[in-house]
Every structure is written in C-alpha cells, then in structure tokens.
Amino acid sequence: MPGLGKTILARKIYNDPKLSYEFVNILWVYVGTEYKIKDIYLRILKFFTKRIEDHLNDDVDTLAKVISAFISNRGRCLIILDDVWVAEVIDDVKKVFPENKKGHQIVMTTRDRYLATYANTEPHDLKFLNGKESFELLEKRVFSKGGCPDELVNFGKKIAVRCGGVPLNLMVIAGALRGCSTTNDWQIVERNVAQHHYSNYNRDSGVFVEMSYDRLPQEVQTCFLYCGIFPRDFDIPAWKLIRMWIAEGLIKPQQSYTLEEIAEHHLNDLVNRNLVILLQKRSDGQIKTCRLHGMLHEFCRRKAANKWLFQEICTTVDNAVPSIQDSDTCRRLCIQPSTLNDFLSTKPSAEHVRSFYCFSSKQKQTELSRNEIKLLHKAFPLIRVLDVESLKFLFSKDFNQLFHLRYIAISGYIKALHPPLGDFWNLQTLILNTSTSEPTLDVKADIWNMLQLRHLHTNIPAKLPAPATTTGKTSCLQTLSMVAPESCKKNVLAKACLLKKLSIRGQMASFLEPKGGISNLEELKCLEHLKLLNDVLYINKAIHLPPAFFRLVRTVKKLTLVNTRFSWSDANKLAQLEHLEVLKLKENAFIGDSWMPEIGGFSALQMLWIERSDLESWMASSLNFPILRHLVLISCDKLKAVPLGLADIHNFQEMRLDNSKEAVKSAKEIESKKPKFKLTIFPPETDSKDTQ
Template identity: 30%
Template sequence: MADSSVSFLLDKLSVLLQEEVNLQKGVREDVVYIKDELERHKALLMVADDALEHKDPELKVWVKRVRDIANDMEDAVDEYNFRLVDQHGKNNNKNSSFHKISFGIKTMKARHKIASNIQGIKSKVEAISHGRPNISEVRTSSSKRLSSKIDSQGDALLLEEADLVGIEQPKKQLNDMLFKDESGRAVISIYGMGGLGKTTLAKQVYDDPKVQKRFRIHAWVNLSQSSKLEELLKDLVQQLHNVIGKPAPEAVGQMKSEKLKEVIKNLLQRSRYLIVLDDVWHANIWDAVKLALPNNDRGSRVMLTTRKKDIALYSCAELGKDFHLEFLPEQEAWSLFCRKTFQGDNNSCPPHLEEVCKNILKLCGGLPLAIVAISGVLSTRGRTNIEDWQMVCRSFGSEIQGNDKLEDMKKVISLSFNELPYYLKSCLLYLSIFPEFHAIEPMRLIRLWIAEGFINGEDGKTLEEVADSYIKELLNRSLLQVVGKTSDGRMKTCRMHDLLREIVSLKSRDQNFATIAKDQDMVWPERVRRLSVINSSHNVLLQQNMTTLFQLRSLLMFALSDSLNSFSLHELGSNGLKWLRVLDLQDAPLEAFPVEIVNLYLLKYLSLKNTKVKNIPGSIKKLQYLETLNLKQTYVTELPAEIAELKRLRHLLVYRYEIESYAYFHSRHGFKVAAPIGNMLSLQKLCFIEVDQGSGALMVELGKLTQLRRLGIRKMRQKDGAALCSSIEKMINLRSLSITAIDEDEIIDIHDISKPPQYLQQLYLSGRLEKFPCWISSLKNLVRVFLKWSRLKEDPLVFLQDLPNLRHVEFLQVYVGETMHFNAKGFPSLKVLGLDDLEGLKSMIIEEGAMQGLKKLIIQQCGSFKNVPLGIEHLTKLKNIEFFDMPKELIMALRPNVGKDYWSVQNVPSIYSSYWRDGGWDVYSLETFGEQESDSNHSSAMRRSLEVPTLWKV
C-alpha cells in the first residue's frame, strides 16, 4: 500500500533529520520539503483504497507515482546511512576537527551524489503535488473501526461445523456413503462453486473419530490449479508413511511418477483406506492418481472436492456418487449472518438494522464464505449509526447486481480487505509471497513483518507482541485461518483461504507490492522490490536481459528444484541486492554459506533453515542490522566468536533434531560458541546453546540476557546449576525454558531459584532430578511440562496438579514409583497426558473430579502396568486412548463386550494398541486384538500421538 510505504519513509526521514552528521548544503531543506509534502499526501492515501483507485484511473496513476517516489527516497536514505552516518560513526574520535575534515574529504563524492539524488526526488514531489487529483468529494464517513474484542482463533473462512448452517444433513449423507457396505473402492465427489463449504464439509467428515476409526489408513491431499503430479504423489507417500509410523525412504525425493504410484499402491494394497483429494482442477490429475489407489475389495473410499461438475461426474463414473453442494437458502443464510455479525448481542439483529442487513445479505448470494467475510467487517461496527451500515450496502451498488456469484464474493472479500487499517493491509498483502496452500508458522511471519518494517512500536510491548496482536486481529476479521494447533491450544500454522489468497494476490500485483516468479513466461513489472521465487531460481536469472529494475528489499525462495550452489546472488545485479533486508532461503538445496550475504549491509532477516550449510564465517559480524538468524535443521554446530558483535540480533536459532529417535538422549544437536554471549542484549530467543565448554563463565553471561523470552540449553553439568539458577532469576520475561543435561545420568541442579520467571509457559527438562524443583509449583502460567529421564522417587503429580493452566504433560522415565495418584480437582485444564517407559508403575488412581478436561491419554512401554487405571470412567471428555507396547493383560481387559473392564472406557470413541515387531509397529483396534494380526507396514503412526516432531521444540 502506498500509504504504508509513505508512513515507513516518514519515520526514516524523521530519524535522518536528527542525525549528527551535517547534510550537504541545501539537502536538509530538500529533505524537510519532501517530508512535509508527503505528510500532506498521507491523509489522502489513507482513503485512496483499491475500490477508489479502480474507479478513478487518474488517482490510480497518482498513487503509483507516490509509491515510486517513496521507494526512491527510501533508497536515498539508505545510501546516506551507509555512506555517511555509519562510516562517520566508526571512528571513536569522530568529534575531532581532524576527523571531521578527513571525513568530509573522503565522502565528498558520495555526498554530492546523494544531494543530486535527493534534488531529483524533490522535483518529482513538486510535480505530484501540483498534479494532485481533485478528490475533495471523497471523504470517509466513519472513524477508525474498533478492533474486535473477540479474541478467538476461530477461522470463518474454513467454516466450523457450528457456523455452516445446514451441514448436519450433508454430513450424514456422506457418512452413509463412506460406511455403505460395498467392498469395492468407491469415489465420492463433492462439487460446487468455490466458497460453498466443500472443503469444510469434507473435513468435518474426515475428522470424525468414527470415520478415522474405520479407515485407519487415511490421508488428505491439497491440490491447486498448478499442482504437479510428482509433488502430489510425494506428499501422499509421506503422509502414508507418517500414518503407518515409518519414515519415508530418502529415495522418495528422487522418484518419478510411475515409481511413486507403485510405492503408494503397495502401501495401500492390504488396507481399508480413505484418501481425500481436495480441490481437483483437472481430470488428468484424477486419471493419474487413481492408478495408485488399488481396488482391493476392502471397502476403501476416495473423497474428492472440485469446483467443476464434469470432473465430479467423471471421477465417480465407475463406482461412486456425486454430491452437489447447494447455496444456502434464505433463512439459513440469515441465521449464519446474524450469528457471525451480532455475536455479542445474543446473535440477534437489532430491529433498526434488519432492512439494511437483509439488503447486504442479498449481495452474498447464499455463499457461506461471502456471508462470513462480510460479517467479519460488520461485527466491529457500532450498532447505533444506521448510515454507517447503509454505506456498506451502497458501496456494492448496482455494478455488483447482475454479476456472477464469484464476482459477488470477490467484491465482498475486497471490502473486508479495504476495511483494514493501513498497517494490516501490508501485513495481509505480504502473505501472497507464500506459495498456494503453504502452511505458515506464525513466528516466521512475525519476524518477516518486523524485518520489513510493517510493525509499529507500542509502549510496553515488544515488536513481536505487537505483530502477534496483528495476527490475532486478522484471525478475528476472518482473513486468516488456523491450519494446525499445538496441544496447548496455540496456533501452529496458518494461511489464507484459497479464494481470499487469489483476491489478495491480484491486489498485490496491481499495486506492485510483491513479484511472484514461478513461470518462465511471466510478465515482469518495471520495478521489483519484493521477490518470491517459486520452483526455480532460473526464472530470475532469465530476467537479466530485460529492462526490469531490481531494487530488492526482500528475496524469498520456495520449493526450488535447481541447486543454489550454481546460483550467485551477485548475478541479480551489482545494485539489485545491496539494500536487501530479508533473505529467506529456507528449504533451498544449498550446501555452503553464500559469501555474498555478508555484504548485504541492511539485512535484518536471514534464514537458511533446512539447508545443508555447515559453517558460518566470522565475517557475518558485518551484518550489524541482523535481527533474526535461523539455522534450524542445518549442519551448523559451532558459531564464530564474532557472532557476539551482532548487537541487534533478537532471534538466534541453531539446532537440529532427529525425528525418528525422539526418545534417544542425544537426538538433538545445538551449537557451541566461544564468545561473550552476554553482549547480545537484544536476544529474545536463544536455542540451543551447548554449555559444556567454559560453562562457568557462560552461565554468568546468560544472566545478562534479560530480554530473553525463550532459552534452550544443552549439555548442562550439575556443577553449573547454581550459576544457572542465578541467571534465570534475572530473566523476568522468560516464556519457555529447555534444559538438557550432558548425559541422562547427569543431575540437573536447578532447585535454588527463589524468584522464578512468573510468565513461564513451557518447561522442558531432560536429565536426572534429585528431587522435584518446588519452584515449578508457583508457575501459574505454565501450560506445558515435558520431563525426561528424571527418575524421581516422589510422585511428580503432587507438585503439578494445582497449576491452573497446565494443558499438556509428558513423562519419559520420570518416576520410579509404583503408583500415580490423580487427586480430585487436580489438573483442571489438562488436555493431553503422556506416560512413557515408567518401568515401576503398577497402578494409576484417578479420583472423581481429576483431569475433567482430559481429551487424550497415551501410555507406552510401562511393562508392569497390567491393570486398567482405577477411576478412568470419570474422564468423561476423553476422546482418545493409545497404548504402545503395553502388557497384554491390560489390553484384553478393555476389549469391547468381552473385557472385564470395558465398561469403564465404553464411551471413549477411539482406543488403539500398538506393538513394535520386526522393525515396524503392529496396530490393533481393541475389537480385533487377539483375533488377527495386522501388517506392520499398515500400522498407525509410531508414537504420532505424542507429536514426535514438535514434542521438544521450544
């Protein structure tokens, strides 16, 4: 957005005018003039939203010119900072007369060039000021909207069952089709217009515990218009291996389509399976995939969603049924509209707004997505001013009526976008940089937004906390959807709905906000400031013979198929990258640290995550503006001492973990550093630093990092416990703490913490504990506790049961006693409980009232545990029980109808038992346990219920 570009620039100009270095004669006056003029234009830009730009071509051209000028001026300011301010500040005697004279001589040429550039920009500003369009009749009729007070992560774009009125009947029909007594493979095709809720309906059916119980082998595959067959098949292979509990062979990455089909067919041949193909656009995709899905006469099903009726009819022609999802009838549409718009008013529309609301609802045409989107806009409006609501209706006008339903929906979503405050528009536009269906980690997005300069500082909050509030606001406005959640309810990944993404991407291209390079025949804009490269870097190199001007501030690469070892960043042009702020090479096929990176003076964000980079050069100290360095899942094990010179670094992430051996003590690798880490006072996240070398001094250094929110320590020694405790007491902002001993027999001595960090939410301890640290009992904000190898003689439940917010507890070799006792009213918020390898445990007592919210119970490798937990029937919210390598006596006692203790768990929807045999997991439902053997290749996920890949992340 042009107003965002100008706002960021005005902040920079304010700083520039306060610098100690004298500007070239006349330059200061020019900068003041430019700043004043842009301040005048800013108010106009705030109301020049997309709708107005499209109606007024003259205004659209003018806005583009303002945007270009803001970018040119930003370049000039960066040039000034680099050539003059920082060079001037490097000398300790910068105030001496000699230094001033010397500095003036050395920089004369640079200052002259900068003055010339600014003079040229001033001329352009004068031109746009004189040619400013007359839009005096355009005025905003309402003040800034109040932020939604509903702080939920509900996503209205991927509608919940409760939101999609009338879903009960179609869901029942689909369930009947899935459970129909037909042995052959059947295809169920759900078709209809985009936004009707096809994916929502399919997901509700797919996630039904009864469905997943019937189809233990299941997978959900997202498609798109540009889906590649090989990538689709690789995704399916990976999902199937995840669900059977075996890592996919490394060779899968190099397999061609025919071999992949063969692998899938072999995996599915002896199983009853359910495969969902979501959003199929081309019949040839179905033709190719169906060859990999065997008709094994076991009642397998394929569920397919598509917007095209011909694909739906074609795919289920042999054996199956098509299912057409209709638009919502008037009454059901009104019910949905009121529930989403008037959530704080008993879901009831005030009488004085009923007429205008029904007129607005007509514009949605019975499309659930459109209804929820417009409701998200209206829900934050005041209820008293009817003119405010009528303006929304008028803004659609006659041009909308008569258009097809997809255009109606696009206009509704566009209104949702245009209603955003300017600072959120840039944040939402930025999501168009990510590929389709890319699940985005919130912290990655937050760090990128900060590096881009999108986040405005607020008193009493870190930039990360402000950015997090932006994400919540987008969620509350139904412009983001939650894809995955952690066990403690936090959002793990998010994305935009595909239709919303399409609209936002159009806006991004129209405003030249970002350039997406994924097709060789794409049309490039005149200027490129943010560049997202998808599939191949070759697309970028081809542009060197074109007239496109690269003025990159951000470069992100996704799903590269060609090696970056042959790709030099310098090839983008000598000036194309010099002011780069963001460089994200996550998942790139990169084996060595690109040497050009250390010359990217303004770089704030650098990610080499999931690459094969092994070493970081000491010259990284040149990146004095760096705030995020992400080296997760690389082969970096040691950082140069110069890393401590990066005083602005906020997030230092260096570790690698082995998913398949999560219970192995040395499954995670951190990094060593011989540097005064305490000098990095801006650090908020430090994971995982190995402290076995120079540990005494290093523990003291850690105490200087008072801004830390997350700390991960590896190779801890008992003798350093006191020093670490002293340092932790100073970390008053700490939210997450992970400590791993140097080996599983080493004692973690962290008992002497008199002032524990009261905001701590996550605690991970791996190593011996002589006794349970009592201070943990005072952490009222704690939501996760994961303990490994503690070998406590005292029942750890005593110290944890009264914590009000504790939602997830995992124990691995934590307790050597025979009985665990869950007292009444204990663990009031617990949702997930995992007990692993408690060899001495013989019994479990659950009093009535304990763990009233527990949804998932996992018990594994407790060889002495042969009796059903006493009082398990009190856990009325329990949805899932999973046993791994547990005694046969326990499992037989729970068999339906025949087990003596089945009555105590008869209301639990899902109960399974698995055993490790011959290199694979054999999985049984309790109905068949003891009657038949299942193929170990078709078993459920190896400890997947413990969220193995994320269990010990910090």
C-alpha cells in the first residue's frame, strides 16, 4: 500500500554510513510510472562521469555497455530503484551487471507483489503499525518532544486506530492536529479521519492510490471501485464478491475461462497490487476474506460517486431523511440498516435502480414490518441485484414480480422456496439464510427451469424437487451448498452434471451404502469440491466408505468429511483420489487410535487438516504424502507425535497445532530439521523460548 514507508526504509538503508564499508558505489534511482530506460541509464551513468553530454545520443545497448565498463573497473555497487511498476526495469538494470562476481546488489521498492516476487522469491513485506505504535508516531509528530495532554489521550488513541496502521495517514492527521488544543477540535478530527486523508492525498497524486488505480485495466478498475459498496472495515467474503461482480455484468467473458475464474484472477490481481487487503486464505491457498483499507475505501466511495457507479444513501448532517438523487444515472444504491427505516418512510420509487445493498458488520439483524418490505419491493421494480442479508426478509406478492433479479442474498424465517421463485429465469446466484427450526428447507420452486442459476447457497440442507425430465438442456448449477442426502437422486445429479461444488448434510448411513445415493455422484464429471456432513450423533452400526468411492468422485480436488466416523483403515481409499489436493477431516470423520497409510497414495495432496480426532498413533512419511505442504491438527489431544518422516517431504512448509499438546515435541523436532519452516502452536507455551 502507499504510505507504509517503503521509500523511507530504503532511504534509511541508502543513508546508513555502515554501507560504505560494504559498497564503493551507492546509487539512488527514482523510477516511477512514466519511466524510460534510457533516462534511468543516464541517471546511473551520471554517478560515474560528469561528461554525461557525451552519451546523450547513445542508444540503450551502448549505454548499458558503458555503465558495465565503469562498474567492472570499480568495487561493489549498490543500486536502489525506488517505486518500480514494471518488470522490464529490473531486467534492464541487471544488464549492466553481466557477470556479478563482485556481489553487486539491487534494492527495489514497489507496491506490486507480482514484481516483488519476480525480483526476489521472498520479498520483505512492510506491516501495518499496531495501535500502540500508531499512537506513539502520532504523538511524536503532533507534540514533538512534549507528550500528549491527558485530556486528549483517548481521542488521540481513537484517531490513531482509525488511521489503519499506515504511517503516512498518521503524518497527514498529525498535520491537521497541530495547533488544535481543545477536546472539541480533536473530536471533530476523529469523526472526519477518512475525509482528511482523502483531501490531503488528492493534493499530491504521487502519494495517493490514484497511481495504482490508473494502471489497472478498465474492467479491474470497476471491480475495485465496486468494493466500496461494503461498509468501512467490512470483512468481504471473496466468493460473495465474485458472485456479485458477475451478476452486475462487470466480468466480461473470455475464451477458455469461466466467469468465476476471470473474477478470481481480478481479485488476486487487486490483492497482489496491495489495493485490497488479504485477511484469510482458503485451504487451497485462494482468497477467503478480504477488506478495503479505510483510506482506499474512501477513495472507492468518492471515485465511484463521480463515475455514477453507485450511490450511498446517508442521512445528512442535520439528520434529514435520506433520499435518492434526482439523476437517473446511478443504477446502484447502498444503505446502512440504521438508515433504512427513514428511507422507506419516504415511499421511494426508482425504476432506474438495478442494484440495492444493505450490509451491516453487526450480528443483529434489522427487523422491518411487512409493509416496509412491500415498499422495498415496489421501490425497485427493475432490480437485478438484491443483497439484504442484514434484514429479516419477508416474501410478498410484489417480490414475485421482480423477475429481472440475477442475484439474491436474503435472511429470514423461511421454511420453503415456493413455486413463484421458479419464474426467476435470470437468477444466477441465490443465497438464503433461514432462522427456521426445521431441519431442511423445502425447495418447491422448479430450479431446473432456471437455466441461468449457477450457485445455490443455503445454511440448512435443501430438499430439491425432481426434474420434470432429464432430457433437454442441463442445469448451469456449479454450486449446491448444501443439500439433503435424499436429494442426491440419479435424475437430480444427471440434470446438475456441471456441478463443481457439492455439500451434503444429513443422515449418511443409507446414503453411503453401496446402492445408496452416493453411487449417483458418478453423474458429476466436473466435481472439484465435495463435503459430506453426517448429522447423526450416535450411530448403532459402523458405516464405511464404499469400495468404489475413488471411482465415483475421481475428479475431486478438495474433500471435507465431518462426523462420518469411518474407520481409519477406510482412509486408505482416499489415497486413490489422484487429483485430491486438500483433505479436511473434522469432528471424528475417522475413528480409531491408529492410522498407517499405504505407500504410494495421496500423490497430489498438499494440505491435510485433522480436527477433533481420537487418533493416538500415526505412521507416515514422504512415501505417503510426497508433496504435502501444510498440516493442521486441531484438538488431537491424544496424538502422541507427528510422524517425523514428514520432515523428509521437500515441499512441507507449514504446520499448525491447536490444543494438541502431546504432539508439540515432535512438531518442534520437524521444525529443527527444515529451514524456513513455519510452526504455529496454540495456545502458546508459557516458556517464551518455546512460544511459536
């Protein structure tokens, strides 16, 4: 991110007198966005000769040779390249060191992780300041050698936290606070931290995010600004953001890639450019949750408003009732739940609006009356995207007329999806969180007639209707999360044959029988993620994985088993899944006290997660898990040791132990044998030397 202190750190290195003992020549070169390699070469050459005019007409190859000759006749050289934006700069500067026998070095600063890892596989990442460090910097910049007055300390700490750990933010705010001596002044600044940042950064686009934004492809620019619809400091689920981008038509089709793959690439691009903060990764390494930094959130809101990308409906300073702008240009509206009742009281009508969002970072849902819900439906008759998960939603007859909807995310006391929903032929994504006490959600709507439906997410198992016919066009469904086992009939899965992600929850005993519903999974030729969650706490008879399990789900890359209580001997059947990369075994997915995998299995497995297991003895080595990278053990308190043979796995990089204290000693032994190995132990041990 801009403002973290990359250039300042590089300057400290550049000005460190100790460097003169290591390097004869120390050069500083600012690159920037509008670079020309000839200009960079001339800046480097200027350090070695004052007769720079003799080389103004030389081409770049000649200049590289001249610089190389100077470097060859001198001692070690350090070149610092500040603010690099393209990989060509790195390659071009390295040309002046054809044979680096003297150990010349290049230091580079960049905002782009792609470039950082291109230059060095392990770049140095600057971290955000914590709350204490932020306040110390703010205090020093405002009061110099004096301390912060006691009556201003609490305001100062709140302001420091709102700067998000970015030193440049703190410097900007410190400038606004100098000369402010009253609590009222500091309170005003605290309320307007984001506005202070934006207005000050706008004076100098060289330090503001505009530079990074301008270098994005136009499609990615729009996707980035769109992130501003979420509230400040909102943890954004990556899968939800990707679904919304697609529903909004922000992702353009490309040959050989699905819309989801293109959108995921855009999100990774934004994270690698440090425009979006990565919060959590999925077990397969992809982004799970992300967030906009406060400074960037303010940029997105303002830039999006200027481009009419979306409008935020807010109460005014005098608490006036919020309203929609007169212009019909803005097609997307977002609003806080606390403002919604006042907004609906105006009985809004806006046919031009295509998207409506109401997000909240609080757990408590906002309740609306049935009449208010009707007003919401009537206000936006042509709406395409509706995300109101923060509300307790009620269906009405007016809702059934919103057949333009492509994306729906709702919550409420919902027992069933009734037939009228089947007329939503444009619907691509349906996310439903119900608070009903019923064990399943009865889907009465003909989802097989909804030919655009790609993703169906429910928080309780859905009971799906049987398709009227298995002939005709197949369903576009890619995600079913989650369904009841009894819904996995042959005709259902044959219709949904393009499924990539399937989550099944319920009583698994009959489903897992050789002639049970699990045999129908062979209809799914594209299945990549499979989750089996057994709801039965006490099982009278042992259940087993069918012998042909590996054949039924041979394409699966990620498998999660929860409370299935298979025998550990059955785990060897999973080893035959030649594409399996992630295996999660949770809440006694397998029972027994020992596991000895067969040699030659799990050839593609990179991540293994074992949680709440009675496992005591586990024998394994590189022969069983040849490319394992990441191991997680949670509440495996009976496991005596992590197999020491795992240390022989070349790719093994990271291990996490939560509440598995018996295995800690062996885990540390593995760590001691592998350089750059990351071991995390929770809870941390009391001895500071052993705390990971």
